[in-house]
Amino acid sequence: MSKRQILLLSSSNVHGYSYLEYAAKDIKDFLNKNKVTDVVFIPYALKDYDGYLKKVKNVFTTWGFNMTGIHESKSPSDTVKSAQSVFVGGGNTFLLLKTLYDNKLIELIRERVILEGMPYMGTSAGTNVATKSIHTTNDMPIVYPPSFIALNLVPFNINPHYLDTDPNSKHKGETREERILQYLEEDGADTVLGLREGGTLLVDGNQIILKGLTKARLFVKGTSPQEIDVETDLSYLLKK
Amino acid sequence: MSKRQILLLSSSNVHGYSYLEYAAKDIKDFLNKNKVTDVVFIPYALKDYDGYLKKVKNVFTTWGFNMTGIHESKSPSDTVKSAQSVFVGGGNTFLLLKTLYDNKLIELIRERVILEGMPYMGTSAGTNVATKSIHTTNDMPIVYPPSFIALNLVPFNINPHYLDTDPNSKHKGETREERILQYLEEDGADTVLGLREGGTLLVDGNQIILKGLTKARLFVKGTSPQEIDVETDLSYLLKK
Ligand SMILES: [Ca+2]
Ligand SMILES: [Ca+2]
Numbered sequence: 386m387s388k389r390q391i392l393l394l395s396s397s398n399v400h401g402y403s404y405l406e407y408a409a410k411d412i413k414d415f416l417n418k419n420k421v422t423d424v425v426f427i428p429y430a431l432k433d434y435d436g437y438l439k440k441v442k443n444v445f446t447t448w449g450f451n452m453t454g455i456h457e458s459k460s461p462s463d464t465v466k467s468a469q470s471v472f473v474g475g476g477n478t479f480l481l482l483k484t485l486y487d488n489k490l491i492e493l494i495r496e497r498v499i500l501e502g503m504p505y506m507g508t509s510a511g512t513n514v515a516t517k518s519i520h521t522t523n524d525m526p527i528v529y530p531p532s533f534i535a536l537n538l539v540p541f542n543i544n545p546h547y548l549d550t551d552p553n554s555k556h557k558g559e560t561r562e563e564r565i566l567q568y569l570e571e572d573g574a575d576t577v578l579g580l581r582e583g584g585t586l587l588v589d590g591n592q593i594i595l596k597g598l599t600k601a602r603l604f605v606k607g608t609s610p611q612e613i614d615v616e617t618d619l620s621y622l623l624k625k
Numbered sequence: 626m627s628k629r630q631i632l633l634l635s636s637s638n639v640h641g642y643s644y645l646e647y648a649a650k651d652i653k654d655f656l657n658k659n660k661v662t663d664v665v666f667i668p669y670a671l672k673d674y675d676g677y678l679k680k681v682k683n684v685f686t687t688w689g690f691n692m693t694g695i696h697e698s699k700s701p702s703d704t705v706k707s708a709q710s711v712f713v714g715g716g717n718t719f720l721l722l723k724t725l726y727d728n729k730l731i732e733l734i735r736e737r738v739i740l741e742g743m744p745y746m747g748t749s750a751g752t753n754v755a756t757k758s759i760h761t762t763n764d765m766p767i768v769y770p771p772s773f774i775a776l777n778l779v780p781f782n783i784n785p786h787y788l789d790t791d792p793n794s795k796h797k798g799e800t801r802e803e804r805i806l807q808y809l810e811e812d813g814a815d816t817v818l819g820l821r822e823g824g825t826l827l828v829d830g831n832q833i834i835l836k837g838l839t840k841a842r843l844f845v846k847g848t849s850p851q852e853i854d855v856e857t858d859l860s861y862l863l864k865k
Pocket of ligand 1: 510524
C-alpha cells in the first residue's frame, strides 16, 4: 500500500470563481483527512515570492490553515524535512523545476511524499513538476533546467489548462491535441492526462480519482484519445 | 558589412492562403536576389522527413527552384557545407534544435550564414532556432536539447505565431504577452519580437526590415511593448 497523498489541480483560476475557490472543498477535505494544520507554500514558479505567498496565504488562512513560505527560512531543505504538507503554486514550469533542482529539493520532496506520505498539493506548474517529467507543460522555456525529469510522484504526464481545439480559430499554430500527439511519438512517452481548467486529480495511496468541475482527456500511446468523466477511477495509471 | 542573408517567417500557414503562398513573393525575391537555384530543406522539426520534404519541395518546384532534403545524403554536415541555401521548416522547436545539435550542425550553419553569406530561410520553429535562443518558442518541450542556445544568426529572440490577448477568453492560462514579459525578467533576456502569423523578417547584411502581411509587436526589457508596422527598419536590433 503506497502512502501517497496527492492533490493536483489544473489551475488556480477558473472562469467565474475567485482564486482557488472552485477547489476549496477538495483542498479542505484533503488537508483535514490527512490531519494537516500547517502548509508550506513553494512560490518558485514566479519571481515575487513574498507577493505570491501573501495571495495564497490569504486564502488558506480564511479556510483555517496556517501557511509559511519556503523562502522565509534559511534552509529550504530543512523546511521540507519538517513540513506537514506542501502546496506548489503555478507560474512558469521551467523556472519552478530549475529552482527545485538548484535548491536540491527534488529527491527530498519525492522521498517525503512517496516514503513518508507527506501530503502534496500542486496547481498548474506545481502539477507539471509532480509528474514524471515536464515534457507536457504549456509554458515558455524561459530558463534552462538541468533536466526535464520531475518529481515523478505519478508515473505519467499531465497537461494542465488542457484546451479543446477551437474549430473557428484562424490561428495556425499547433492545437494542444497536436502537441500532445507529437510528444507521444517520442521514446519514453506513454500517457498524458489533459486536465481541463477546473479539473483535479486526487491520489490516495494506490487509488486515483478524477475530481473537480469538468471531464479530462486521456492520451495513451497507440490508442485514440478518450474523454474521462468526473469521479472516474484512474488507479490503473499508477501501474504505467 | 555583414554578409547575412536571412528570411524568417512566423508561420508557413496563414488563414486564407495555401501552404507558404502568402510569402511566395518574398521567398522568390530573396532567392533570386541571392542567385540561388538549389535549396536544401531541413525537416528535423517533424518526424516524417520524407513526407515533409515532399510537401515543401512541391511548392518550391512550382516556383522554379530545386530542392533536396538534408536527410537524403549520408553526411548532413557535408550537405550543409556545399549548400547554396537552406530552408528550415516548422514543427517542434525542441526536436529541431536537439537534432541540429545531434548532427553537429549548429556551428557549421552559423559559420556558413555569418561568414560566407549562405542564404538562410526559416519558418516557425526554423525561425526560433535562427535567433539567439529558443527561450521564446511556443512549443511543448517534448525532447531535452543539450542547450536552449540556438544559431544566433540574429542577436535577439523571436516569438513566432504571436497571438494577441483575447479579451473574451475564459481560459486562464498565461497570455502570450504575459509569457514574454516573464521571460524578460530573466538575466540575459533583452528583446523579443512577436511575429504574428503572416509576418516576416528580412535580414540583408546590416539591415532588417519587417515584411509580410501584418504588424509585429516588439518587447524590450524595461519599456512598454510597441507595435511595429510592415516595412519598418529594425536594423538597430542587430546592435543588441
Ligand atoms: Ca504556467
Ligand atoms: Ca511549432
